[in-house]
Amino acid sequence: MNDNRYQQWLDDxxxxxxxxxxxxxLLGLGGAALGLAGPLAMHSGRAFAMVDQVRFDxxxxxxxxxxxxxxFDPYTQATGVQVVxxxxxxxxxxxxxxxxxAPGTFNVFHSSGVFDYVRYVDAELDVxxxxxxxxxxxxxxxxxxxxxxxxxxxxxxxxPYDYGTTGLAYNTEVISEDEIRxxxxxxxxxxxxxxxxxxxxxxxxxxxYGALMTGQDPNNVEDLDAMWNALREHRKLLRKYWSSGAExxxxxxxxxxxxxxxxxxxxxxxxxxGFPIGYYDPPNTFAWQEAMFVLRGSPMQAVHELLNFMxxxxxxxxxxxxxxxxxxxxxxxxxxxxxxTSLPAFDPNGDLAGRTFADxxxxxxxxxxxxxxxxxxxxxx
Amino acid sequence: xxxxxxxxxxPWLLLSPALxxxxxxxxxxxxxVAVYSLxxxxxxxLATREWTLSNWTSMLADPFYWAILWQTLRxxxxxxxxxxxxxxxxxxxxxxxxxxxxxxxxxxxxLPFWISYIIRTLSWINILGAxxxxxxxxxxxxxxxxxxxxxxxxxxxxxxxxxxxxxxxILNIYVVLEGLDRNIEASAASLGAPPFRVFxxxxxxxxxxxxxxxxxxCFVLGAGTYVTPMILGGPQNAMFATLIYDTIxxxxxxxxxxxxxxxxxxxxxxxxxxxxxxLGLGQIYKSLAG
Numbered sequence: 001m002n003d004n005r006y007q008q009w010l011d012d013x014x015x016x017x018x019x020x021x022x023x024x025x026l027l028g029l030g031g032a033a034l035g036l037a038g039p040l041a042m043h044s045g046r047a048f049a050m051v052d053q054v055r056f057d058x059x060x061x062x063x064x065x066x067x068x069x070x071x072f073d074p075y076t077q078a079t080g081v082q083v084v085x086x087x088x089x090x091x092x093x094x095x096x097x098x099x100x101x102a103p104g105t106f107n108v109f110h111s112s113g114v115f116d117y118v119r120y121v122d123a124e125l126d127v128x129x130x131x132x133x134x135x136x137x138x139x140x141x142x143x144x145x146x147x148x149x150x151x152x153x154x155x156x157x158x159x160p161y162d163y164g165t166t167g168l169a170y171n172t173e174v175i176s177e178d179e180i181r182x183x184x185x186x187x188x189x190x191x192x193x194x195x196x197x198x199x200x201x202x203x204x205x206x207x208x209y210g211a212l213m214t215g216q217d218p219n220n221v222e223d224l225d226a227m228w229n230a231l232r233e234h235r236k237l238l239r240k241y242w243s244s245g246a247e248x249x250x251x252x253x254x255x256x257x258x259x260x261x262x263x264x265x266x267x268x269x270x271x272x273x274g275f276p277i278g279y280y281d282p283p284n285t286f287a288w289q290e291a292m293f294v295l296r297g298s299p300m301q302a303v304h305e306l307l308n309f310m311x312x313x314x315x316x317x318x319x320x321x322x323x324x325x326x327x328x329x330x331x332x333x334x335x336x337x338x339x340x341t342s343l344p345a346f347d348p349n350g351d352l353a354g355r356t357f358a359d360x361x362x363x364x365x366x367x368x369x370x371x372x373x374x375x376x377x378x379x380x381x
Numbered sequence: 382x383x384x385x386x387x388x389x390x391x392p393w394l395l396l397s398p399a400l401x402x403x404x405x406x407x408x409x410x411x412x413x414v415a416v417y418s419l420x421x422x423x424x425x426x427l428a429t430r431e432w433t434l435s436n437w438t439s440m441l442a443d444p445f446y447w448a449i450l451w452q453t454l455r456x457x458x459x460x461x462x463x464x465x466x467x468x469x470x471x472x473x474x475x476x477x478x479x480x481x482x483x484x485x486x487x488x489x490x491x492l493p494f495w496i497s498y499i500i501r502t503l504s505w506i507n508i509l510g511a512x513x514x515x516x517x518x519x520x521x522x523x524x525x526x527x528x529x530x531x532x533x534x535x536x537x538x539x540x541x542x543x544x545x546x547x548x549x550x551i552l553n554i555y556v557v558l559e560g561l562d563r564n565i566e567a568s569a570a571s572l573g574a575p576p577f578r579v580f581x582x583x584x585x586x587x588x589x590x591x592x593x594x595x596x597x598x599c600f601v602l603g604a605g606t607y608v609t610p611m612i613l614g615g616p617q618n619a620m621f622a623t624l625i626y627d628t629i630x631x632x633x634x635x636x637x638x639x640x641x642x643x644x645x646x647x648x649x650x651x652x653x654x655x656x657x658x659x660l661g662l663g664q665i666y667k668s669l670a671g
Contacts, residue, residue, distance in 0.1 A: 379449060379624070
């Protein structure tokens with residue numbers, strides 16, 4: 001039994017649309033249903049989702065550690081509101097989990113790209129934020145909020161938090177900077193490195209790079225056969241498809257692979273730790289933004305407070321330094337330290353001009369076919 | 382002695398908690414999966430409640446699924462054979478040794494189950510990896526110049542499966558060997574058969590039910606595994622469970638994923654039924670009961 005339903009019954013009873021007897025019956029049935037569902041609900045996380053608790057789901061690894069240390073723990077100390085954090089390996093997996101859970105089970109998650117935003121809005125899993133309660137939104141790059149506003153009738157269901165690119169990561173002891181600049185995405189088809197290449201196990205990024213390898217516009221691929229053939233060739237040279245940031249870092253740092261697509265922040269973390277790993281964004285590299293998306297059924301008061309806290313410049317900068325992705329803060333409004341401005345993918349102008357983001361409608365439209373096709377190519381077909 | 386009507390109900394009453402649990406936790410969820418497999422997938426990923434056989438027909442007519450299914454069965458069989466070859470000597474030693482604390486050795490067999498299966502699988506990366514134990518040792522000894530590529534191939538997957546399944550095989554064989562009448566072997570020896578011939582013609586044939594029961598368990602568990610090929614396998618070592626995961630979670634095509642799950646369930650169920658028809662499941666119950 002949720003508050004909305006109870007309010008509806010109460011409203012109907014007060015307005016004479018429901019008899020007193022029926023109202024009491026419904027309350028009794030609701031209570032019985034809650035009693036039956038109790039043991040299960042205990043494990044859904046909903047039962048624990050008290051007003052003083054917010055559930056957050058993110059990418060795990062160094063990204064989650066950064067958020068935990070620099071945003072959630074200080075927020076809990078300041079407000080007493082606990083942030084219970086979970087992780088996921090991919091946005092598709094998390095979308096499935098949210099869709100099959102009761103509203104309120106998940107509250108805020110680290111969404112990826114506008115395509116993610118679109119499908120949560122389309123599935124009516126979104127909630128419109130009260131921007132007056134998030135004054136620190138004024139520091140956020142308008143360019144990152146624009147696409148969200150277009151999809152939410154001028155409102156926002158998520159707060160842009162960071163951005164980055166999926167470029168080319170390479171072992172500098174094996175591949176020189178000149179070579180990677182010369183070959184670009186073609187390095188992933190270079191037979192010299194057969195058996196020593198990696199690739200992300202994500203159909204979107206692979207298809208994006210399939211387009212780059214064949215000289216096509218990733219947001220309008222015309223020669224599909226060429227793209228699929230390039231991905232088949234890439235697969236033949238692969239050592240391993242990786243499926244998480246931790247696996248990417250492990251494969252590169254251990255020397256199992258010498259080149260792969262890679263997430264800019266994770267590569268920055270490896271570089272900070274002293275590994276000989278370079279990073280290069282080829283022309284039309286896969287640029288994306290990440291946001292803190294708020295799901296329907298969340299405790300909004302606490303969520304607004306949390307988002308506002310996370311956007312405090314000191315907090316956002318500390319998180320950015322730790323996770324290796326530039327924050328969504330506007331560099332023309334907020335003075336960003338060198339530790340942030342030197343991060344891969346950082347844009348000093350704040351307009352993100354010249355970056356190619358995925359067209360959400362295009363990529364969500366091709367998902368059924370392309371994800372199926374890539375699944376076959378990944379397995380040698 | 383004839384059972385009274387009351388006596389007829391009693392077993393059912395005693396069984397009712399287990400049967401209720403089976404009904405709600407196995408039959409109903411499986412029925413849901415079966416129904417899902419007959420629905421259509423929509424563009425949003427939500428299943429449309431229109432009855433169709435299209436998931437089944439497209440799956441059964443597609444060589445891609447059959448190839449992965451065949452690969453799955455082959456890898457599971459390789460793992461099972463590996464378990465049998467490595468497990469039999471261990472079980473034989475356990476059954477025949479005269480150590481006072483033999484039960485402690487049997488307990489040690491169960492020790493790996495105290496550690497998460499995923500952690501156990503990940504440990505192979507530290508052993509077989511480019512910077513792993515074996516490569517580091519070989520490089521230090523000067524035996525190799527560059528690391529051997531031992532991870533992310535079928536051998537690594539089969540090794541991971543053996544690591545996971547070996548205790549099941551050992552326990553099944555051990556229970557049978559432990560229950561053998563040693564006088565039969567003594568009789569064969571007294572008739573002049575050398576020890577190896579006694580083993581080959583008496584012990585081994587009599588322990589076959591344990592080997593078969595262990596083989597069935599290892600094969601069925603191996604064929605349904607998801608974690609091992611994902612962590613230790615390369616691009617060419619996909620197994621059917623990984624494909625089901627992809628279809629449901631990544632492609633958001635639940636009806637097709639449900640059809641694939643049902644196909645795997647029917648196939649493995651068929652193998653179990655064949656086994657039961659010719660060998661009986663009694664041995665497995667005995668082994669699992671310890």
